[in-house]
Amino acid sequence: MIGPAKNSVPATNPTKKLLLSPDSIINLDHGDPTMFEPYWRKLGEKCTVEISGSDLMSYCSDIGNICWFLEPQLSDAIKRLHRTVGNAVSEDRYVVVGTGSTQLYQAALFALTSPGRAEADPISVVCAAPYYSSYQEETDFLRSGLYKWAGDAYSFDKDGPYIEIVTSPNNPDGAILEAVVNRKEGKLIHDLAYYWPQYTPITHPADYDIMLFTFSKSTGHAGSRIGWALVNDKVVARKMTKFIEVSSTGVSKESQLRAAKILGVAIEGCQHSDSENFFKYGQCLMAERWEKLRDVVKNSQIFSLPKYPQEWCNFISKYSESHPAFAWLKCKEDTNCESLLRAHKILTRGGERFGVGQEYARISLLSRERDFNQFLERLSGIKTAGQGIRTT
């Protein structure tokens, strides 16, 4: 859940640049990717789009396409981007655009379960814990008769059809994952929102039936609400399109146009030097943040972080380790990690929201620099698990 946090730093509002006081709350609960703003600001007019009053008025973008509300230039940019980065097979795939990958996740559930049968139980939806905290709510909030959240894939033992979400790199913990249930009646949705060079080595082009990506995490443009699915099967692509048609009659054309432009600039940048290459720039920035964070955690008696293996990244042509968008921080001594951090005015998301213990918390590392540095400073000041927590 994103939303108003009382007294929180308006880090989310780029127009306000208040100084951080020691009393300010640092909101690292959600992964608002504002750290990438300076990169795009530096590019100046190169990424600017201009839209006149009579542009983009129709509901339709491409009536010959299954996804009739997808702007052709966005579809082209998406396919070229995947070819350039090498993170997914996009040739001969249907592209379905959504209002963020949030909507596409729900479109995929609908596509894999509809029309269903009136007398049948809803189909179980599972994901390996720790799993993304919003899947459960997105699956269950309308109490659909088509699908129903069934929790941790590791403990799933119900017979019959099911859907497994595979999130890789995983949100919250950055792990590279594969499906765990592996039964014939299962269908898979691969959420690859974080499979980009800045977060993890690109070891191969992903090649799955339904792959979800988002503009929010690829380039940091969360406000545009643009996600896309690469889909193998025509019927699934058609049903996902149907879902988006019924739920929002398509997807903002302005956002699509701007996404096409910015992805185009990102692709072009990949031909140039490291500092102009958004993904290499992002990779360096994330590596720096992780180095600083690991330094603080190394000197701590109570916190620990996951370790990631070195892998060859085809994109940067180097061995590298993952530098996930979130830190999956663990507290020793069975401490409630989220509460401990909250006592130090750092808002994070506790392990229980991800289907695991309260000793974990997920912390966004995509904030503006000022907030990230302040977070490190406060973290390094926490010496004991009880520090700052009121027991009354």
Place this chain on the structure above:
Amino acid sequence: MIGPAKNSVPATNPTKKLLLSPDSIINLDHGDPTMFEPYWRKLGEKCTVEISGSDLMSYCSDIGNICWFLEPQLSDAIKRLHRTVGNAVSEDRYVVVGTGSTQLYQAALFALTSPGRAEADPISVVCAAPYYSSYQEETDFLRSGLYKWAGDAYSFDKDGPYIEIVTSPNNPDGAILEAVVNRKEGKLIHDLAYYWPQYTPITHPADYDIMLFTFSKSTGHAGSRIGWALVNDKVVARKMTKFIEVSSTGVSKESQLRAAKILGVAIEGCQHSDSENFFKYGQCLMAERWEKLRDVVKNSQIFSLPKYPQEWCNFISKYSESHPAFAWLKCKEDTNCESLLRAHKILTRGGERFGVGQEYARISLLSRERDFNQFLERLSGIKTAGQGIRTT
């Protein structure tokens, strides 16, 4: 349903300007409001928005607001617009923005029924027939346990809580409607998408608990997918916001920015002469189209149209009648009106989709001029109910 229609005129694609051949299909099935393009084109740069690569990157727009993803300048423009046009009370109302009013309709259903009770039946959703053809699908497509389509409000006789949608002016038939069930356990959603001066006289500012409006029908910008709700109750506004958060993590910032700009220009135009006043311009254009259409129908032996009363319009300060966005055409002799028109390569939507008989068809009057004129020409050529229909 909007979507690909085989061999149809790409009237929906503003970049293609093919000439209409007698064999072309004219797609008047959906209400794509492309007739307003010339007006906005004439305004030139006045409505142009420019968005740089680093703008609008955050998920959040206004973290102090219940609807935390609503851009403040859009909220302001919406309230000023309603004050200027006089079609709805917007002071002291919560504004909730959605991905079109499609999404807001579903958000309102969720807000009025959640969290519900596990053992309870879904709450009945009704609307007076003829009702908007998409309500049923939008209500039932996920087989929600919270709400369920129950059809025509006139024949609704189930006890207990229910939701009634009041669409006024009505889609498809342009009638001015009020709630019909009127029981204490009922809650109302007012869909006022067409309550604008170009379609109907503005007789008073509407003042209901939940009022839905859309950028698509107010100014003709359907591609932006911007709708808004004016909501009386804080809890309902919060739940509607929650729905949009869970279903799409907010609404395109680019579209919101552009909508704010264009609504601002429309408001300014209301201070000027008739030709610069979008709503007066639109009112004249719709009146002209209706006059031409009534002329053709008057000379026909088989078609008829609804009659609308003269009412005082506060906005144009004149008596006027309604000029709805759709023609609700009726065929004599129990003919299938949609099939008859399809035989003449005019795509429309048949009465059965709206909960009434096949002698009716809904025809969009918001197409580009070329298509509208061609439609009239073909309509005037239909002399008998069997003409052009193959019986094999």
